[in-house]
Amino acid sequence: MDNCRVNGTATRTIDLSDRGFQYGDGVFTTVRVQDGVPLFLGRHLDRLRHDGKRLAIPYVGSGVLLEDVRALLGDRQQAILKIQMTRGMGGRGYRLPETVVPTRVVSLHPPAPYPAEYPDSGVEVRYCRTRLGINPALAGLKHMNRLEQILARADWSAGPTVEGLMRDTEGYLVEGTMTNVFLVREGCLLTPFLDRCGVRGIMRSIIMEGAAELGITVSEERVSPADAEAADELFLTNSIIGLWPVRSLEHRHYPVGPVALELAEWLKKTTRNAINAWSAG
Amino acid sequence: MDNCRVNGTATRTIDLSDRGFQYGDGVFTTVRVQDGVPLFLGRHLDRLRHDGKRLAIPYVGSGVLLEDVRALLGDRQQAILKIQMTRGMGGRGYRLPETVVPTRVVSLHPPAPYPAEYPDSGVEVRYCRTRLGINPALAGLKHMNRLEQILARADWSAGPTVEGLMRDTEGYLVEGTMTNVFLVREGCLLTPFLDRCGVRGIMRSIIMEGAAELGITVSEERVSPADAEAADELFLTNSIIGLWPVRSLEHRHYPVGPVALELAEWLKKTTRNAINAWSAG
Numbered sequence: 001m002d003n004c005r006v007n008g009t010a011t012r013t014i015d016l017s018d019r020g021f022q023y024g025d026g027v028f029t030t031v032r033v034q035d036g037v038p039l040f041l042g043r044h045l046d047r048l049r050h051d052g053k054r055l056a057i058p059y060v061g062s063g064v065l066l067e068d069v070r071a072l073l074g075d076r077q078q079a080i081l082k083i084q085m086t087r088g089m090g091g092r093g094y095r096l097p098e099t100v101v102p103t104r105v106v107s108l109h110p111p112a113p114y115p116a117e118y119p120d121s122g123v124e125v126r127y128c129r130t131r132l133g134i135n136p137a138l139a140g141l142k143h144m145n146r147l148e149q150i151l152a153r154a155d156w157s158a159g160p161t162v163e164g165l166m167r168d169t170e171g172y173l174v175e176g177t178m179t180n181v182f183l184v185r186e187g188c189l190l191t192p193f194l195d196r197c198g199v200r201g202i203m204r205s206i207i208m209e210g211a212a213e214l215g216i217t218v219s220e221e222r223v224s225p226a227d228a229e230a231a232d233e234l235f236l237t238n239s240i241i242g243l244w245p246v247r248s249l250e251h252r253h254y255p256v257g258p259v260a261l262e263l264a265e266w267l268k269k270t271t272r273n274a275i276n277a278w279s280a281g
Numbered sequence: 282m283d284n285c286r287v288n289g290t291a292t293r294t295i296d297l298s299d300r301g302f303q304y305g306d307g308v309f310t311t312v313r314v315q316d317g318v319p320l321f322l323g324r325h326l327d328r329l330r331h332d333g334k335r336l337a338i339p340y341v342g343s344g345v346l347l348e349d350v351r352a353l354l355g356d357r358q359q360a361i362l363k364i365q366m367t368r369g370m371g372g373r374g375y376r377l378p379e380t381v382v383p384t385r386v387v388s389l390h391p392p393a394p395y396p397a398e399y400p401d402s403g404v405e406v407r408y409c410r411t412r413l414g415i416n417p418a419l420a421g422l423k424h425m426n427r428l429e430q431i432l433a434r435a436d437w438s439a440g441p442t443v444e445g446l447m448r449d450t451e452g453y454l455v456e457g458t459m460t461n462v463f464l465v466r467e468g469c470l471l472t473p474f475l476d477r478c479g480v481r482g483i484m485r486s487i488i489m490e491g492a493a494e495l496g497i498t499v500s501e502e503r504v505s506p507a508d509a510e511a512a513d514e515l516f517l518t519n520s521i522i523g524l525w526p527v528r529s530l531e532h533r534h535y536p537v538g539p540v541a542l543e544l545a546e547w548l549k550k551t552t553r554n555a556i557n558a559w560s561a562g
Contacts, residue, residue, distance in 0.1 A: 006297070011297075012297055013294035013295060013296055014294060014295055014297050015293060015294055016285050016287070016292075016293055016295050016386060017293075019431075020302055021299075021301055021302045022425075022427075023426075023427035023428065023430075024304065024426050025427070055431075056435060087431075093434070094427060094434040094458055095434050095435075096431070096435050107297060130418050131416065131417075131418065132416070133414030133416030133419070135412065135414030135429065137411050137412065137432055138414070138428060138429070138432075144304065145427070146304035147304065147306060147336070147424055147426045148418070149375045150300075150304060150336075150368075151336070151418055151419075152375070153374070153375040153376050153377070154377050169417075177375055178374055178375065
């Protein structure tokens, strides 16, 4: 953590009674900064607003967040921004405060140290032993209760495995510990429904829009490990990595295929446009 | 929050990069202080050790926690102590730090303002709309991911309802938002299995031991709302409230019955013994 602001003030600490610390009572989003531009920031702020609303946490407002982001970024070119929005302080126990004054925390981090070849070479992934519990009330949200992902990330340590895929308690494939997952089947894209668990990633939405733009049919489905086994291609997305083709999942090997490559190319162009638009405006 | 210590130092803040704030990556326990004595503290510390172990968070040690507790308590007679133990700082993203140095946070709070008649009169409870997700990996633990309880507690606001009962996503009765629940059926005690979700409360264990001591059969079962409807008595437990008989659950009314009263009497005696033992030694 290089630098942080809490409610607009530079600091490295948070009040112990903040509900973010007491209960994980908050939402967050993680933004890639490239060439000095926080990529797709508008979408990330929309997500904070949307996810907060699902939890009855009022939005802190884009104006103050933009101010925080600009203050932290300075002339940094490559970085990661994390924006958290908690329910603030107050309330007795789990009970909501009568008036919620959300806390905003914006922090700047070094860029992710992933090898530059992953987008071309693809990555090795495996299944995690840890399952995702099913709870529609929290499904899709990027909330601050992340113990399932932490346990899942501890299911493997060193070695060539780069990401772990998680199934829900009924055995369906949902997502990676930090990524969303896409399958390619006969030229069409499919990705797991996130109505029962999982995080609806910003990059997932962007890639789905890209597919639509490129005339690639895309559907959300209940996906089984057998579906993943039978897929022609598999790839992972998130806002930090962009798109990584999957080279292998357990014993099954996949090609770095044409659909992933076409979408990666489209993403590169879209990202460049986003950078130009930000710099211009 | 009257007073707090983080790793033995008096403070009201925590580092933003503590995994407790970033991910809810920690466990906690809540202790009632009565007549200057932190009730059943040994059991609470055991629970921290046990729950931490399930999440691979090493125990900070009873010596330092006892020191924190004594320092905070001073000559306070009635209070609530909250002890949190997080995975500390470090690690990239969800990944565990190579060496975990847990953070301990002990905080002192005013006693709970519940009406004194609840243990005698019983309380009104209802069902929450919010369900508990099923995840055996986290079941039973008092961890810091508490969004389900927060959403459930927001299912009702003012009015005579004192506690909400939660069902899991399959519809089984599991617990209250802040309590465990017991049913009495033909003189026997039953309480929901907590192998798939729910928190294994300290007071739940104490009451189960009390039942055994009093010759009351006690069993853990998968409990349905129909079982609750058919029960002769219903009561709630936690470390702060002790035991509250349930007077009504939705439209169903219950007597404050002999089994609850016998156990409440036993608990009073056991608590008195615990206070004497602490004061003596």
